[in-house]
Amino acid sequence: MLVTVSCSKEEPGTDDAPGPSLPDQGEDGGNPEPPDNSIDFSAITDTYHHVAGADNVYSWGLYNSHDPSIIKEGDTYYSYSTDVSFGSEIRPGIQIRKSRNLVEWSFVGWVFDGLPQRGREFIESKGGDPFDALWAPYAMKVGDEYRLYYSLSSPTPRLSVIGLATSDSPLGPWEEQGLVVTSQADNTRQTNAIDPTVVVTPGNEHWFYYGSAWDGIYYFKLNPSTGLPENPGTKGTRIAQRGFTGGIVNGNIEGPEVIYHEEQDKYYMFIAYDWLQTKYNVRVGRSDSPDGPFLDYNGNNINTEMDNLPMILAPYQFNGHSGWQGVSHPSVFSDDKGQYYMAHQGRPGENSYFMVLHVRKMHWTEDGWPVVSPERYAAVEQEGIAEEDLVGSYEQIILGYQVVPGYAEEQTSPDFQTSINLELNADGSINGDSDNHWSYEAPWLTMEFSNGYTDKLYVEWGRDWENNVDKTILFTGLNNDGTAIWAKKIN
Structure with missing residues (x-):
């Protein structure tokens, strides 16, 4: 079990022992930063049991x-x-x-x-x-x-x-x-x-x-x-x-x-x-x-x-x-x-x-x-993205939302918005459907669907953190209903 304190209330826990009162160790805190050009992404993990304590x-x-x-x-x-x-x-x-x-x-x-x-x-x-x-x-x-x-x-x-x-x-x-x-x-x-x-x-x-x-x-x-x-x-x-x-x-x-x-x-x-x-x-x-x-x-x-x-x-x-x-x-x-x-x-x-x-x-x-951006910043160098670079397979997330009135006791589910497959085809179609098509005028990708939705998405390079890929194409933007649309290229 654990104890944390949030911006709204204390969260549940059983560890009542106070941590040590550590002195300020000065500007570098005894742990100087590495140079900017030597980022060790393998050291950045989702969980951190090994260093969690005070x-x-x-x-x-x-x-x-x-x-x-x-x-x-x-x-x-x-x-x-x-x-x-x-x-x-x-x-x-x-x-x-x-x-x-x-x-x-x-x-x-x-x-x-x-x-x-x-x-x-x-x-x-x-x-x-x-x-x-x-x-x-x-x-x-x-x-x-x-x-x-x-x-x-x-x-x-x-x-x-x-x-x-x-x-x-x-x-x-x-x-x-x-x-x-x-x-x-x-x-x-x-x-x-x-x-x-x-x-x-x-x-x-x-x-x-x-x-x-x-x-x-x-x-x-x-x-x-x-x-x-x-x-x-x-x-x-x-x-x-x-x-x-x-x-x-x-x-x-x-x-x-x-x-x-x-x-x-x-x-x-x-x-x-x-x-x-x-x-x-x-x-x-x-x-x-x-x-x-x-x-x-x-x-x-x-x-x-x-x-x-x-x-x-x-x-x-x-x-x-x-x-x-x-x-x-x-x-x-x-x-x-x-x-x-x-x-x-x-x-x-x-x-x-x-x-x-x-x-x-x-x-x-x-x-x-x-x-x-759909992905965390990773200091990826930006260079030109051509139309042909966009052709391929993506994981797309549409940031939908379900109202769950209440607070901690009611909102126990994170309501994850999960990824779906997206394919931008070389002939300008989407997912192989000629009724849906895409066009690109850097840095904006436009995806138009037969159901009336139009997505206008900013295109840039970024890191795929989930798959440990140093550089891939990312999309972020809104559709014509004000819903956020994300995607990252996986192939």
Whole structure:
């Protein structure tokens, strides 16, 4: 059995022995990264019994990673994530990892030496006992200052707090600056004060979003110079919620991530739907303004009582693999060349308590919707793909969805979206059917079907992780109903 702590609640376990309180070992954490050109993919496994425990923390790399928030400084990416460990307790403090290639990661320490004082004292002042773990951080850089928003909760329903700490280095030391927003176990209408994110407008307005379950996702403005609320004590206003079936909410909504995309001149809100250990998936809405309304693929306001499209990432299973579930609570970030990525936890189908950091490339469709790669990023060199290269056999995944209202007890199945066979024929037909045809204008593949569906898919090279193939062709995109379509070439 095991103990982990998630961004929403403590998961079941029987190991009550606390892990060692390990010191920060400095920038390299005693485990320097290998050069970028020597990635050992055989060392990246779905499960990690051999290093799972707290005594192996500096060998974790991308393991035991949950709710990441990633920033780039110079040639290095830094990931800040929830306090979790498979099979043992781990000291609290917000875990820090770093990488230069987004594939191999080194564990380098913690933000805090325990629970931050101001957050802990707030929960205790309300008669609560805080969890011995920090959840769902959000990191950003403002000028020369690094800001880290943390979540601290308790077994008392909705007794939670989001606080702010700052540093002049991505590795700290960090100093608490104050509480940003709190929530209590009372009758007020508010969401749970966890899962923060911030977006900065071209005019340097700072907007803060947060929330899990309860009443959805909330937002308010920050003071850009302090990172604290413009109006102290505000709880904000709801900006997103879920649909209901038979009076029961369709599932959790949490973990917002909001970005401004300069080229699209749009604000995008990425949201985690459903239970984090199983059906966890990513939805997205977009807006012309940081205060909304954010609209979905069909033009619906995501603050109405309905579930929204597109769903661009969900539990999936390619042939011969146990699959990946719990694939949400995304961090969306870019490099210095305008390439966007999405990072999130992935839990293997064979054991949903393992948590592995996934990073995927992102692309924008011609009408401005984000899509993510069907495979994890592997630093595969990109070169031209000709039309004749596309002819062949593929495994295709259509990201469908089945509503299962409720939370952990109801959403026990990950609802894996499984692969089906796809054949692109040299004569332009699909699966040997001349009524269905494909065409290609790099980098976009168009597949038109006689049943009225049209898939518009971005084509690139990537790694086939399931079959240990270093380089193959990948597709990702949406059809004309806003359903995400993935594929990888296998022959």
